[in-house]
Amino acid sequence: MAATERPTRRSMGDRLYDAIFSNRLWRSIFRSGYPNTPRNQMLAVATNVFLHLHPTRIHRTHVKITHTFCLGGLSFFLFLGLTITGVLLMFYYVPSVERAYEDILRLDTDVRFGQLMRNIHRWMAHGMVLTVLMHMMRVFYTGAYKPPREFNWVVGVVLLVLTLLLSFTGYLLPWDQLALWAITVGTNMVGSAPLLGEPNRFVLVGGFQVGQNALIRFYTLHVIGLPLLAAVFMTVHFWRIRRDGGLAKPL
Amino acid sequence: MAAVRPAQGQPASEAVRGRMRRQREEELLVWPDLVFIEFISAVVFTILLVGLSVVVDAVLLDRANPAVTPNPSKAPWYFLNLQELLLHMHPALAGVIVPTIALIALGAIPYWDADHEGQGQWLSTPRAWANMWVGSIVGAFGTLLLIFFDDGQHAKLYERLMNASGVVANIDGKPNPDFNAWPFPVLRTMRDFQKNFPWDLGFIDLSKPIPLGNLLRTDLLGLPRLDLNVNIPAVVVEQMIPVGVMVGFPVLLSVVAQRRGLAVTRRDHMILQFAGFIATYLMLTVVGTYFRGLGLALGPYTIFAEK
Numbered sequence: 001m002a003a004t005e006r007p008t009r010r011s012m013g014d015r016l017y018d019a020i021f022s023n024r025l026w027r028s029i030f031r032s033g034y035p036n037t038p039r040n041q042m043l044a045v046a047t048n049v050f051l052h053l054h055p056t057r058i059h060r061t062h063v064k065i066t067h068t069f070c071l072g073g074l075s076f077f078l079f080l081g082l083t084i085t086g087v088l089l090m091f092y093y094v095p096s097v098e099r100a101y102e103d104i105l106r107l108d109t110d111v112r113f114g115q116l117m118r119n120i121h122r123w124m125a126h127g128m129v130l131t132v133l134m135h136m137m138r139v140f141y142t143g144a145y146k147p148p149r150e151f152n153w154v155v156g157v158v159l160l161v162l163t164l165l166l167s168f169t170g171y172l173l174p175w176d177q178l179a180l181w182a183i184t185v186g187t188n189m190v191g192s193a194p195l196l197g198e199p200n201r202f203v204l205v206g207g208f209q210v211g212q213n214a215l216i217r218f219y220t221l222h223v224i225g226l227p228l229l230a231a232v233f234m235t236v237h238f239w240r241i242r243r244d245g246g247l248a249k250p251l
Numbered sequence: 252m253a254a255v256r257p258a259q260g261q262p263a264s265e266a267v268r269g270r271m272r273r274q275r276e277e278e279l280l281v282w283p284d285l286v287f288i289e290f291i292s293a294v295v296f297t298i299l300l301v302g303l304s305v306v307v308d309a310v311l312l313d314r315a316n317p318a319v320t321p322n323p324s325k326a327p328w329y330f331l332n333l334q335e336l337l338l339h340m341h342p343a344l345a346g347v348i349v350p351t352i353a354l355i356a357l358g359a360i361p362y363w364d365a366d367h368e369g370q371g372q373w374l375s376t377p378r379a380w381a382n383m384w385v386g387s388i389v390g391a392f393g394t395l396l397l398i399f400f401d402d403g404q405h406a407k408l409y410e411r412l413m414n415a416s417g418v419v420a421n422i423d424g425k426p427n428p429d430f431n432a433w434p435f436p437v438l439r440t441m442r443d444f445q446k447n448f449p450w451d452l453g454f455i456d457l458s459k460p461i462p463l464g465n466l467l468r469t470d471l472l473g474l475p476r477l478d479l480n481v482n483i484p485a486v487v488v489e490q491m492i493p494v495g496v497m498v499g500f501p502v503l504l505s506v507v508a509q510r511r512g513l514a515v516t517r518r519d520h521m522i523l524q525f526a527g528f529i530a531t532y533l534m535l536t537v538v539g540t541y542f543r544g545l546g547l548a549l550g551p552y553t554i555f556a557e558k
C-alpha cells in the first residue's frame with residue numbers, strides 16, 4: 001500500500017468484496033477465503049467435493065492445451081449440459097405417438113426459449129459424438145492406452161458405445177420423418193444379424209415396426225437408462241485416471 | 252516411475268533425491284493452473300454453443316408417417332458408415348459382424364501393444380508420423396477406390412475416354428455399334444460379377460442353389476427341417492470377397508510396411524492400422540452422408556434439400 005493512501009478509508013471494491021465474501025452465509029458455504037498459498041490451493045482441491053476428482057498437483061505437460069485439447073473434459077462438459085437441457089425438455093415432452101411431434105412443434109413456437117433449449121441439446125449431442133471420437137484419437141496418438149491404463153481404454157470404448165446409443169435413442173423422440181426412418185434403417189441393421197438379430201430388433205422396437213412401443217422404449221433408455229449407465233462408467237473412468245497415476249507421461 | 256521412490260529401508264541416495272526434487276519441479280498446482288483452464292474452456296464452449304443455437308435451428312421435418320418412405324432413407328450420420336458398408340456386402344456382415352469385431356479390436360489395442368514405447372507424448376516414436384500419414388492416406392483413398400469400383404466408375408471412365416463426345420451406348424434402345432463399351436462386363440460392378448461370371452463349371456453349376464437342408468437332416472433329430480439353400484454366387488460376392496478385402500488389405504498394408512521398414516515395432520503397426528481404420532471410417536461416413544442420393548446411388552447429395 002502506498003504511503004500516501006489513507007489506511008482508514010477502504011475503497012468501494014474492498015467493501016464490496018468483504019460484503020460478499022466475508023459474511024456468515026458465504027463463510028458457511030466456503031469455510032476459507034480465496035486460496036492464495038500453494039498449501040491452501042492444494043487443500044481447496046483435495047477437500048472440495050467437485051474438485052477432488054483432480055489430483056492436487058499435475059505434470060507440467062498435461063496442462064498444455066495441445067496435450068489433451070481438453071477433449072475428455074469437453075465430452076464430460078457436454079454430458080452435463082445435455083443433462084441440464086434434457087431435463088428442461090422433459091417438462092414439455094410426452095413420449096406418445098399422438099403428442100410427441102406436436103409437443104416439439106409447440107416447444108419450437110410457443111415455449112419461451114424452447115427452440116433455443118432444443119437447439120442447444122441437439123448441437124451438444126452432435127458435439128459430444130465428435131468430441132468423444134476425437135478424445136479417443138488423442139488418447140491413441142499419445143500412446144496413453146498403454147499399461148497400466150489398458151482397462152481405462154476399455155471403459156472408454158464402453159463410453160463411446162453408450163454415447164452413440166444415447167444419441168441414437170434421442171434421434172427418435174421428435175417423431176418426425178427424419179426420426180422415424182433413421183431409426184427404422186438403424187434397427188433394421190440390428191435385425192440383419194444372424195440368429196439373434198431379429199429377436200433383438202423385436203425387443204428393441206417392441207414390435208414389427210417402429211411405433212408407440214419403440215418410442216416409449218427409446219425414451220426410457222434415453223432419459224434414464226443410458227444416462228445412468230454412462231454416469232457409472234464415467235465415474236469409473238475418472239477414478240481410474242487417478243488410480244493409474246494421472247495422465248500418461250513419458251517414462 | 253517406480254524407480255523414483257527409494258527402496259524400503261535404504262537411505263535415498265543423492266541421485267534419487269535429486270530426481271524426486273526434479274519431478275516435483277515438473278509439477279504444477281491444479282488450482283489455479285488446471286481449474287482455471289477448465290473453467291475458461293467451459294465458459295468459451297457455453298458461449299459458442301449458445302451462439303450456434305441462436306443462429307442455426309435443429310431440424311424438424313414433417314410428422315412421422317410410416318406410409319411414406321423418404322428417398323433416400325438414412326440412419327443418423329454416425330451410422331452412415333455402416334449404411335454405406337451395407338451397399339457392398341451382406342447385411343449381417345455390414346450391420347452387425349463388422350462393427351462388433353471393430354469394437355472388440357478397438358478394446359483389445361492396449362492388450363496387444365503393451366510396452367511403454369511412445370507413451371504420454373503425441374506421436375513420439377521415430378516412424379510415428381510417417382505411419383500415421385501412410386495409414387490415413389491408404390485408408391481414405393483405398394476406401395474411395397473400392398467404392399468407385401463397386402459402382403462401376405472404372406468402366407464409366409474407360410467408356411468416357413474411349414468414346415468421342417456424343418457417342419452414346421444405346422440408340423433407340425438398341426446397342427450402338429460405334430460405342431466402345433467396357434470390355435469386361437463381368438468386372439463392371441460386383442453385382443455384375445455375381446450375375447455374369449460363368450458359374451457353370453461344366454461338371455457342376457455353382458449358380459444353382461445348394462439345398463443344404465436336404466443334407467443336414469435336422470428333421471431326423473426331431474427339429475424342423477431346415478430350408479437352407481446356399482447360393483454360391485451370393486456367398487462369394489456378398490461375404491467371401493468383402494471379408495477378403497476387409498482382412499486382406501489391412502494385412503497387406505502391414506506386410507508391405509514391414510518389408511519397406513516403415514513399420515518395425517508393434518506401436519508402428521498399431522498407428523498404421525488405427526490411422527487406416529479412422530480414415531476408412533471417415534471416408535465411409537462422408538460418402539454415406541454427402542454422396543448417396545436418390546435410391547442411395549452415388550452422386551452429390553444435399554441434406555434436407557427438400558426443406
Ligand code: HEM
Nearest residue numbers: 068072073075076136139144152153156157159160247248
Ligand atoms: C463419454 C465419454 C468420455 C469422457 C467423458 C471421457 C473423459 C475423460 C477425461 C476428462 C480424461 C482426462 C484427460 C483428457 O481430458 O483427455 C480422460 C482420459 C482418458 N480417456 Fe476418456 N472419456 C470418454 C471416452 C473415452 C474413450 C472413447 C476412450 C478410448 C477408447 C477413453 C480413454 C481414455 C484414457 C485411456 C484416458 C487416460 C489418458 C491419459 O492417461 O493421458 N475415454 N477421459
